[in-house]
Amino acid sequence: MNMDEKTLAFLKQTFREFYFKNSGKINAPIRMNEREFGCMSFDKVMIRHLSFQTEGELRVFLIKETPHSVYYSCAYYYEPTLTMDEKGWKGADLIFDIDADAIPTECKEEHDRWVCKDCNFMGKGKRPEKCPRCQSNRIDEDNWVCHSCLNVTKNEAIKLIDFLLEDFGISKEKIKVHFSGGRGYHVTVEGSTLEKLDQLARNEISDYISGMGLSLESLGISKGASYDDMRRSLPLANEPGWRGRIAEFFTKLEFEGYNEASKDIRDKILYVYGKMGYKSFEGFIKEIVNKLSVKIDVMVTTDIHRIFRLPNTLHGNTGMLKKECDDIISFDPLIDAVVLSEEPVKLFVDSAPKFTLKGNSFGPYNSEKVTLPLMASVYLMGKGLAKVIDHE
């Protein structure tokens, strides 16, 4: 459903009122005048290379221009308003993006849908590469989130924080976790020496967190070596880093035939290796790494010029807030990041599965007129699934 003028105007007005009432809550990011800002208007025109000197200036901009989305750079520049080549890169926050879309979960079969643009064939779950009916690869996705997949995503963020604290030694105060307002979490490290890391170094950081390229040799396993030699170089559970993580995993592993007679974890690892052989063991380690690693978007972390949604601003596709999680364990995005009111709105919904916001269930809907609270109306309109009918 293409968005009509009336719906666009309604969304814009809703956002404007929100920014007007809440302008005091919009805070400047640290070192604001060294950052590039960007915004996208409701008619999807992207403007970049903006800069703000004061918090007030930023607040006025949001009320006056009322963009669909507002972004700020992770990078610090000498001249943020010039072109990319001329800006002069000083450094950048280290930012990780964890997105529910990237993590396979069973609930996606329930709430995600796709439709072939060529033959209108539809299906549930993750989109196929090609349409099974007409083989076209022009497929539209309609992805949703629920408590279940957002929880899985949150667990990844919690795993990531452990890496940042334990492996990288980053102090707790420098790590900020935000719900993105959409489908995932942004984890930001500000004001640390990691700021000066270039793209290559960030690639190493993201490979580390995602366990990419971890070799058996680094665990002390090598094809030609004797068992005695290998035993000496295998990891112990109290070791730091990946070696320790993997050894720790083995302490909890139940492996058929192993009697736990030895307290030394290296004996167990060697036993499993002996039973499996090199090739299978390699696959087994891959599985373990897959479990222990964090499903971050590697392209985001390595991009030292990227712009991110500004905290405490609305996500144009959902009407939810990019919100800092003070306590990630208890944070519930479908409650805590829902900030628009419950004022009733009449709208026509093209189609939507069942979804939950602020503890209320809505839908499913199929080509029908309904009256919904503002928060749910904007959620559907932002996704392009509903039109406003009448609103004073």
Next chain:
Amino acid sequence: MEIEFGLEDLAKYPFLKEAGDYVKELSLSIEDLRQDDYQPALKRAKDRVVEAIQKNSISTEIEEPNLEILSFPLALMLVKAIGIDYFMHRYSLAESVRAERLLEKEKKPIISHIFKSAFDVDLISIEHNVFDFKMNMVEYLLRATHFHKPEWKLVNRIVEKGFVYVKTHELVRLMREEIRKVVYERMKSLSLPKMPENVKEIIDEINKALPPVPSKELQEVTPGIFPPCVMHVLDLLQKGQNVPHFGRFLLTSYLLSIGKSVDDVINIYPRAPDFSERLTRYQVEHIAGMRGGRRQYKAPGCRTLITHGLCFKDEILCARIKNPLQFGRKPLELKKKKAKQKIGDEHG
């Protein structure tokens, strides 16, 4: 424990600031180089340069520490006087290899002291059955990303609270690259005085002993429309620096894919320090599908290049491409598409 470098140490590592201070204290002037007293130092400087440029190495023998220390800044001056960047790179590399050989046999406290003195990096000595030091992770990453073997990858290291465990010989390898840079930068920033006749003669002699500078093919084949990853490899070749294996694979497969001939591609390589025409031809023909499995290799994709640390993405020109071969294709159309895409989705 506070350590001071002895004269022997400075002779081994003349690029250290302390060695520079030692020479400064002699308060030599360029005119002094006419005197007989300094002829042995000039001779050693000339030998350093010739050996470095011809054989890519410099002897580690130290007969007379004073002579060794003094000959280093003189050698820098001689190379600078030749006036060809290529030889400045070659010389810096040779000096760094010399230092590496000496450092391999060096004591732990001296290594740690050199790291602090030359690069302002604190190393923490540790008792471990495999590793000797731990090093700040940021300092490690800034250096280790230039190496491409899997053991240098952060994921294959022990990382604890922001520190990376390293062995002595690994530190030495990390330092070699730094030393090369230090030597090169020193040379680059040197301003040449008016040379006395006897020094001019030495420079002439060195000039006669220089190997020919390799062909200009490289510049001709570089019209500036290549993607940043390919440009990076070309740049390394141009500077006479070592190119990792995967970088060569990228360059070769890329150039063949855009229609360069096998001979064109081979002609690009003579500037590499370890060039062998026979081997290069074999490798290029292999990638072109003329040998071995008869399969023509396509240029590696962007994701693979990122993993190998060879991606130097251009924000705009590289947007939405997945393979360097797509670089530069209808950039305007790509830009338009980029503006239209739902950026909101991408940024969460």
